[in-house]
Amino acid sequence: MEFNEDFWNNKYANNKIGWDLGEVSPPLKAYFDQLENKDIRILIPGGGNSYEAEYLFNKGFKNVYVVDISEIALQNILDRVPNFPSSQLIHANFFELEETFDLVIEQTFFCAIHPELRTKYGVKMNAILQPQGKLVGLLFDAVLNEDHPPFGGNKNEYLAYFQSYFKIKRMEPCYNSFHNRKGMELFVKLEQK
Template identity: 45%
Template structure:
């Protein structure tokens, strides 16, 4: 039987310190992307499955005022709150990504090691939900593992460029979908940087 990757599973990963995905800082591909976003403003930015959310911290410190962090694990949200007490409490959302409301819509969704943490059968639902949450022209930007992690019942789950394209093609124009050049060392050559625009 498949392992249930529910709130209890993720909370236990945090409370037992099994958070190997957490690199402890914003990653270079996302930092470089954020640097070219222009002047900070109130565009709506969603970081789902955000974990300890170093990307939200970075955006908040740069002056972006409408960054929403969603995660099923309160421990993850609490870690951001402890590091950045000034981050708006109302922007910390403990909720399943698939039940997030699409109103008001988002300008930008950030992906990093959330897609690979989901059960594989939810991958096309992920693409559809991202599209539902974005305004037309809104973007899904981030990183997808392009590697094979084997048959472990636990995440991360890998995949291929071609497999991923099929999930996103119905909803998005592909602006960028290629191997990242500036990944953190253990992920070098093993992840795609994606920038997809909602049709």
Template identity: 65%
Template sequence: MDLSQEFWDNRYQSNDIGWDLGVVSPPLKAYFDQLINKELKILIPGGGNSYDAEYLFNKGFKNIFVVDLSKTALDNLKARAPDFPSSNLILNNFFDLNMTFDLIIEQTFFCAIDPSLRSDYAKKASEILNSKGNVSGLLFDAVLNTTHPPFGGSKTEYLGYFKPFFEIKIMDEAYNSIKPRAGRELFFIIQKKG
């Protein structure tokens, strides 16, 4: 399975990005709207066109970082939000990051990586979070594809990956998903143990 930098950049160049809503998803928008601390250091891994980062930036959050393998996707964000700091757009692999954050926003990245890396994702997320840091966002709660992203899964499966490293604050069906994803998304907040 080819999930290389070239693979992802080609998907963005050819606009083969069916997961891309073109706006921040309603569950994440509702979550962002209740965040108070605008000093939070936030990471959006596999952020793609990153409407989430743009939304947060426009709300006054200035410490937002997006990491993606696609230069095209990062360029798309910069074109829409020219004042977004270029130094916070990281062309790299999430697993190679060597920074720490207060909050990781999950939206379509977890389901885009090879499922064999899911335990590694949980471990890496805990390593790059500050004490009591959170991972928050959405996970697909559905059987999807087995040979290419997006890869689905279930709450039971996800708990197995996250429980060794995180306290599960919430992991329930999202009540405000877009219609095509209704009943197929989990909204979750997990907090780093220790």
């Protein structure tokens, strides 16, 4: 099965979005709350309804971008946050992005792409981050589905994708996960080499 635009639009149109917490993930909220430089360029790939983008934008971060293959998901953000700059909601395939960012936030995107694309994900993250840029977020530390998203994984697998490009600052079990993800997430903070 191909996880293309129609696949994801269908998920949003039919509200089959079990990954959507309906709020900012607590570990990411805690990370955002300690960020001081509100001028950094932040990308949330495969951001979906992106409560993270809304939270950051409302805290005064004006260079927040969301890229998603689903136009419906991006429209959902505008419906909730009408003053969010529509030019920063990018309707595209993440792997075709040309822009660069200081910080990329990982929140259920990695687990949504086909596992065959995981090596390409590491390469692309390295390419779109500014020097010393950071990739921060959550990765599932669990066996999930084999034939459809979300796809699981583990720390050893993730290290293989990222060690060539990033200094691993943190990759450890998350202590403050959302209740239905407790014991299933790693908090990840990677810095470009």
